[in-house]
Amino acid sequence: MENALRTVQANGITLAYRTWGPDQAPDDAPPVVLLHCRGADSTDWDRIAGPLSAARRVYALDLRGHGRSDWPGTYTYESMRDDVLAFLTALGIERTDLVGHSLGGAAAYLLAQQHPECVRRLVLEDVPAPFPLDPPRPPAERPDGDLAFDWAMVLQTDEQRNTPDPVWWEHMGRITMPTLLIGGGATSLIPQDHIAVLADLLLDARLITIDAGHLVHETRPKEFLVAVEAFLGL
Template sequence: MAETLHFKEMGEGKPLVIFHGLFGSSDNWVTVGRELAKTFQVYLVDMRNHGDSPHQDVHTYESMAEDILQFLDDQKLERPFIIGHSMGGKAAMNFAVRHPDRFEKLIIVDIAPKAYPVHHRTILDGLMGIDVANLESRQEADKQLAKSIPEKPVRQFLLKNLDRDKEGEYSWKLNLAALDANLETIGAGMEEHYTTDKPVLFIRGEKSNYIQDQDSIAIVALFPNSSIETIKGAGHWVHAEKPQEFVELVTGFIQSPS
């Protein structure tokens, strides 16, 4: 990848790099990022095919792990702390076992190193079904999306990816074609035979089913020096739903002796 990933930077201290999930962007992490920036130098990164980062036809965890490595090289970050949520968490796990000498501690948010059945097809079809070229307003986009996605908070999250230029023309920041072509790959489990004994914290939401109790076997196999914490009352969007508890867990884990 020739171009580097787009990012926002805030705070000062030891570096902490955050990678978002599928259909997200660095914007989703600004609130939590500001809190963490009181202690760390925080980098909020747009993954490939998301936000303001470059669009690529390839969207595999191997390619995303290499993006992370290049980002650390470009920013001259030797051993930062790394947080990854969902897709970003799986990308960070793939990076961690390949390059264990390039990070200090790893926090994985509500994702396990296993395969997940394809469950974003409805969302992708809904987004691709919006007639972006002839949109008059965001409300119109919301109305079209509501046919396939009844939950308003989900639609609001997804429509943050809708961009409007100075001429009033709408377009997607997401590379929908690449995400559509690679959807099964995004759900794939880790096939790595490497492991790392660096400290790893898995944070799951109590109301989410992404990390099951039995997943601890696969987690410990790859990350023997890992632990799992559950945030009560939170779903998959742990950091957005329970930001204070999330920041406390992350800070406590990073500042604890290894």
């Protein structure tokens, strides 16, 4: 059933995902993989995945610690990167267009650094650049009630966000595929000048701003789709 929740074993855990579009796309039309922001899950892409799937197979994951994927208790950006690689391998996807929002965008650019052969085109939506935060992000307070994500994931990713591995920055030059960066503008929680520095560093990058705040594809989906579809050649 289209858009039904599915699961796959990858990188030692169960990853949940949804999929849209034709089972067999043309050989020159690789699938599109969507990676959500922190605290969301694959349903976050519902309004985006449908239009993208007119000519492409589209996959949206629940990252580890989110939604119906496993909550293994260990949450690093690198483990999420490795999960995505293992997901592609498990499904037999050799090359994909990769779209990542915020946390998902960081996992996407780490994958593009380590395995550029797997990524044809890269879209980074309001993504944090790997700069240490000054001042550092203070410890977060857990909201009351049940959560749709593992609170340990928030604490661990905040720690890495405060002091990212310098290798993340040093390896940005390995990202050679065409890359579209979409900034959310002045009301975003992501420093927009950091995104601009990131765009300047990448070999083949273009930067646009959609004044929507951090949740660009949720707040202004039509404009997001126009930009992404043009970039991916849809």
